Each structure stands twice: as structure tokens, then as C-alpha cells.
Amino acid sequence: MKKNILFFAALFLVLFSCKDREKEAEDTGTSGDQSNYQVASDKFSDLNDEALDRMSSLDFDSWGELLADNVEYYFPDGDAETRTILKGKKEVINWWKNWKESTGIDTMKFTDRVHIPIKANQKLNYSGLTGVIVISYFSNEMIYNGQPAQVRTNVAVHYTEDSLIDRFYTYYDRTPILNVVNANVLEIVVKKDSIK
Structure with a gap:
């Protein structure tokens, strides 16, 4: 009798533990032991x-060879819904020229x-993307x-998947640039584009 009680108690604990893991996986957006994030290959660094x-060489045609045709470039001039976004390789390269x-x-x-190269196994907030993303910071x-x-x-x-850049999100304080150029760089280039 005691063996039966111990057996059912152990079975209950195992089942209860599995249910907790399933609930945790639902709450965190992961499945089983797989985390949403893992380290990606150094090749992406x-x-x-x-x-x-x-x-930085200012050769934007050469830089463009690393971009996917559907690339999107995000500037840091607003929030998620208001920031300036360039869409498509041609628009991105022309803007930078x-x-x-x-x-x-x-x-x-x-x-x-x-x-920091990481791989997202589940869709990321904001972008809705999975796959490799490299977070970088520099001067x-x-x-x-x-x-x-x-x-x-x-x-x-x-x-x-072809190792081309299809999203480029930037985050920086534009104040030093605005002070030196003495104007909003985004407006200068937009005005020049609209004159053409």
C-alpha cells in the first residue's frame, strides 16, 4: 500500500512539473527547452x-552590395510609428548618396x-522577424x-537566409550632428530629393 501511495505521489509530482514547464513555455513564447534566443555564428559579426x-568609406554602391532588395533602413528620429524609414535598396542607396x-x-x-550576433527562434516584437540579428554599438x-x-x-x-541585410535599425543622439551641420540632415536630403 505504501509503495502504491509513493508511486502515485511521484507520478503526480512528475506530471505537475511537466504542466509547469508547458505553462512556462506558453508564457515565455518558447517551446520545450528551446530559448527564443541563441548565439549566432561569428560570421555575422x-x-x-x-x-x-x-x-564609413562613403562608397554607398559598395555598401549596397550587402543589402537585400527589400531592405528597410530606420532612422532614430521618432518612435516606432513615427520614425523615418527608407524602403528598398534603391531608395536606401540614393538617400545616402x-x-x-x-x-x-x-x-x-x-x-x-x-x-553581438543572436538568432531569434520566435518572432520578435516590433519587427515580427525571426533569424539572425546583430546588435552592435560603436563610436x-x-x-x-x-x-x-x-x-x-x-x-x-x-x-x-542569404546573409544579406534586410533591416537596419539605428539608435543614436542626433544632437551633435544637428549642431555641426546647423540643420536637420533628414530634412536637407528630403528637400534635395523633392527638387530633383
Whole structure:
């Protein structure tokens, strides 16, 4: 009799424990022991370095070779619903070429880079994407018409299965740039685009 009671008590604990894990998986959006996030390959850190090198060289055609046709580039000028977004490779590359021509940028250099490549197994909030995303932060040292502007920058870059960039989210304080250029860079380039 005692053995039966112990057996059913142990069975109850095992079943109860399994139910708790299932409930926890539902609450956290994971299945079983699989976390929503895992470390991704270092190759994506190398790809981010390559993208930053090409961007900082101001050769936007070369940088564009790393972009997917449906790339979206997000500026830090608003909240989720109000920020400026460029859509499509052609629009992104043209915007940056116009930026180069319109702002008086002399040089741009990304230093003190840190890359954290992760893989999202479940859809992420805001983007709704899964797959590899690299979170990076670095210093952006720019010279506009001989005047320096230094901005600590954070980016989140999402990669397609073909290892091309299809999302580029930027987060930085634009104040140093606005002070040196003495204007809103986004407005300068938009006005130039609308004149063409």
C-alpha cells in the first residue's frame, strides 16, 4: 500500500512539473527547452564589420552590395510609428548618396565596435522577424566641413537566409550632428530629393 501511495505521489509530482514547464513555455513564447534566443555564428559579426567598413568609406554602391532588395533602413528620429524609414535598396542607396552630397561630410569612421550576433527562434516584437540579428554599438567619428561630430551609435541589423541585410535599425543622439551641420540632415536630403 505504501509503495502504491509513493508511486502515485511521484507520478503526480512528475506530471505537475511537466504542466509547469508547458505553462512556462506558453508564457515565455518558447517551446520545450528551446530559448527564443541563441548565439549566432561569428560570421555575422564579420559581415557587420564589412558593412560598417563600406559605409564609413562613403562608397554607398559598395555598401549596397550587402543589402537585400527589400531592405528597410530606420532612422532614430521618432518612435516606432513615427520614425523615418527608407524602403528598398534603391531608395536606401540614393538617400545616402544624396546625404554625402548635401551635408558636407568629409569623413566618417566607426571605432570601438562591439557586435553581438543572436538568432531569434520566435518572432520578435516590433519587427515580427525571426533569424539572425546583430546588435552592435560603436563610436561614429564624423567630420562635416572640417568640424567634428562624435556620436555613440547603436544598431540592430537583421540578415536574410542569404546573409544579406534586410533591416537596419539605428539608435543614436542626433544632437551633435544637428549642431555641426546647423540643420536637420533628414530634412536637407528630403528637400534635395523633392527638387530633383
